Amino acid sequence: MNRSGVVAQTRIELMMTLRRGESLLVTLVIPLGILVFFSKVDAVKVDSSTSIDFLVPGVLALAVMSTAMVSLGIATGFERRYGVLKRLGVTPLSRTGLLAAKTANVLAVEVLQAVLIIATGVALGWDPTAGILPALGLLLIGTVAFAGIGMLMAGTLRAEANLAAANGLFLVLLFLGGMAYPLAKLPDAVEIFAKALPAAALSECVRGALQSPAHIPVGELLVLLVWAIGAPLAAIRFFRWEE
Amino acid sequence: MNGGAQWAIEVAGLEKRYGDRRAVDGISLRIARGEVFGLLGPNGAGKTTTVETLEGYRTPDAGTVRVLGLDPDGDGPSLRPRIGVMLQEGGLYPGVKPLEALRLFAAFYPDPDDPERLLDLVGLRDVAGTYVRRLSGGECQRLSLALALVGRPEVVFLDEPTAGMDPRARATTWQLVRDLRDAGTTVVLTTHHMDEAEHLCDRLAIIDRGRIVLEGSPADITNVGTHDVRFSTAAGLDLPALAAALSLSADTVSEALPGEYRVRAEMTPELVADLAVWLRDKGFGLIELRTERATLEEVFLQLTREGDA
Numbered sequence: 129m130n131r132s133g134v135v136a137q138t139r140i141e142l143m144m145t146l147r148r149g150e151s152l153l154v155t156l157v158i159p160l161g162i163l164v165f166f167s168k169v170d171a172v173k174v175d176s177s178t179s180i181d182f183l184v185p186g187v188l189a190l191a192v193m194s195t196a197m198v199s200l201g202i203a204t205g206f207e208r209r210y211g212v213l214k215r216l217g218v219t220p221l222s223r224t225g226l227l228a229a230k231t232a233n234v235l236a237v238e239v240l241q242a243v244l245i246i247a248t249g250v251a252l253g254w255d256p257t258a259g260i261l262p263a264l265g266l267l268l269i270g271t272v273a274f275a276g277i278g279m280l281m282a283g284t285l286r287a288e289a290n291l292a293a294a295n296g297l298f299l300v301l302l303f304l305g306g307m308a309y310p311l312a313k314l315p316d317a318v319e320i321f322a323k324a325l326p327a328a329a330l331s332e333c334v335r336g337a338l339q340s341p342a343h344i345p346v347g348e349l350l351v352l353l354v355w356a357i358g359a360p361l362a363a364i365r366f367f368r369w370e371e
Numbered sequence: 372m373n374g375g376a377q378w379a380i381e382v383a384g385l386e387k388r389y390g391d392r393r394a395v396d397g398i399s400l401r402i403a404r405g406e407v408f409g410l411l412g413p414n415g416a417g418k419t420t421t422v423e424t425l426e427g428y429r430t431p432d433a434g435t436v437r438v439l440g441l442d443p444d445g446d447g448p449s450l451r452p453r454i455g456v457m458l459q460e461g462g463l464y465p466g467v468k469p470l471e472a473l474r475l476f477a478a479f480y481p482d483p484d485d486p487e488r489l490l491d492l493v494g495l496r497d498v499a500g501t502y503v504r505r506l507s508g509g510e511c512q513r514l515s516l517a518l519a520l521v522g523r524p525e526v527v528f529l530d531e532p533t534a535g536m537d538p539r540a541r542a543t544t545w546q547l548v549r550d551l552r553d554a555g556t557t558v559v560l561t562t563h564h565m566d567e568a569e570h571l572c573d574r575l576a577i578i579d580r581g582r583i584v585l586e587g588s589p590a591d592i593t594n595v596g597t598h599d600v601r602f603s604t605a606a607g608l609d610l611p612a613l614a615a616a617l618s619l620s621a622d623t624v625s626e627a628l629p630g631e632y633r634v635r636a637e638m639t640p641e642l643v644a645d646l647a648v649w650l651r652d653k654g655f656g657l658i659e660l661r662t663e664r665a666t667l668e669e670v671f672l673q674l675t676r677e678g679d680a
Binding site for chain 1: 428454460464471476480518
């Protein structure tokens with residue numbers, strides 16, 4: 129592996145992420161905004177637990193989705209459009225090197241998100257539990273699933289279509305993800321559909337890990353694993369480096 | 372020699388199809404180390420496909436390709452540190468600045484050139500801190516060129532390097548290519564500009580419909596054409612009538628520009644006399660009469676037009 133190249137590529141990826149206002153909006157402002165808003169405004173009554181215990185896991189899942197699917201996917205789609213991926217392909221930075229840099233970038237942003245979300249949650253009265261470590265593991269699996277979806281769209285759609293699709297999917301999965309309000313609030317048919325999607329699977333698993341006593345729901349975990357294996361495989365199969 | 376590579380580039384029987392279309396239809400060529408080699412041809416002739424096969428982007432359907440003795444498709448990891456590439460368009464992050472881009476690419480290579488030096492060399496010092504998305508097309512081209520050179524490559528591929536450049540940037544680029552050759556770097560470039568090919572290239576190949584129709588030094592190639600007769604007079608002469616008066620077939624007389632005529636024939640005393648008599652009878656004065664070798668542009672147009680009928 130081209131170490132100095134990967135380090136430089138990671139630096140530039142991070143720099144570009146921080147320079148993109150819309151990327152900061154979707155990865156930081158929206159998740160933190162939802163956390164604060166729904167914890168203060170009793171918009172939707174939560175049955176079994178207090179609202180902050182419900183919101184912190186959901187917003188952690190939302191944060192992973194915003195970084196791995198939306199931010200990574202849109203940026204990669206435009207890099208493909210601008211021929212940057214093609215140009216990098218003839219440098220000694222290998223595809224593995226580029227992927228390593230993008231992974232490091234996603235993880236760095238997610239660490240920042242997790243720190244800010246947990247700190248805000250604590251300030252709003254959330255009690256961290258021993259389930260944080262398994263929860264982080266689940267968030268990593270979620271990252272793989274959402275990055276797979278983001279890269280599949282980035283590598284197959286035109287840049288503008290990808291932009292619209294990533295943002296649209298983000299909104300749909302936010303509504304159907306059990307993140308800001310419980311899935312039980314949805315009509316039954318919609319709830320069944322929602323449970324097959326990676327967003328609800330991830331938020332329910334993280335919620336289960338963070339409750340005490342911890343209990344990770346097996347069905348949701350299986351759904352999450354299927355997405356985490358299937359989406360990256362589809363991305364590898366269908367990704368085109370040139371638009 | 373290192374890797375057995377006597378030639379910088381060897382292509383034998385290269386074929387590449389896209390669906391039913393034969394983009395490259397049996398191209399063979401050899402380019403020596405330190406040579407500046409030009410690929411000329413109309414749009415869609417197969418220039419970019421050929422270059423992109425050399426760069427490792429495309430896998431040949433038939434034939435073999437070697438760059439520095441290596442297979443661009445299979446030996447990419449050993450080849451990529453030794454080549455520099457300037458794509459026909461794109462390849463730049465809009466959200467970074469020229470110096471940042473140069474430093475990034477420098478980090479990919481084992482023995483890079485100094486990014487600051489390259490920035491000055493291509494004349495981008497004034498916009499070193501400007502985002503790429505705010506650069507002009509010509510400035511982007513110059514940055515792409517600098518990025519192709521930052522790894523101190525042994526072979527540089529330039530796909531239409533001066534497209535969109537103003538005359539000054541173009542002159543700078545030409546000088547850069549000459550400096551590269553003087554330093555022993557092999558340069559492969561594609562171009563539409565005949566003057567560029569004529570002034571810059573040691574050798575060139577004219578490609579049409581996926582085949583090489585002519586190959587040689589610019590002087591060799593222009594010698595293929597006859598030494599024509601040129602004359603200037605009023606615009607809009609009756610060309611078939613003139614050809615008949617000169618006892619030539621109609622297609623040998625043409626009006627290159629309004630009032631500028633070309634006769635593809637030897638300037639014999641008989642021809643001069645017939646021309647002068649015909650013009651006198653029609654009442655036209657002769658402004659200029661001379662013989663001239665065909666320009667590369669004329670050879671090019673003639674070769675790439677043949678078979679259109």
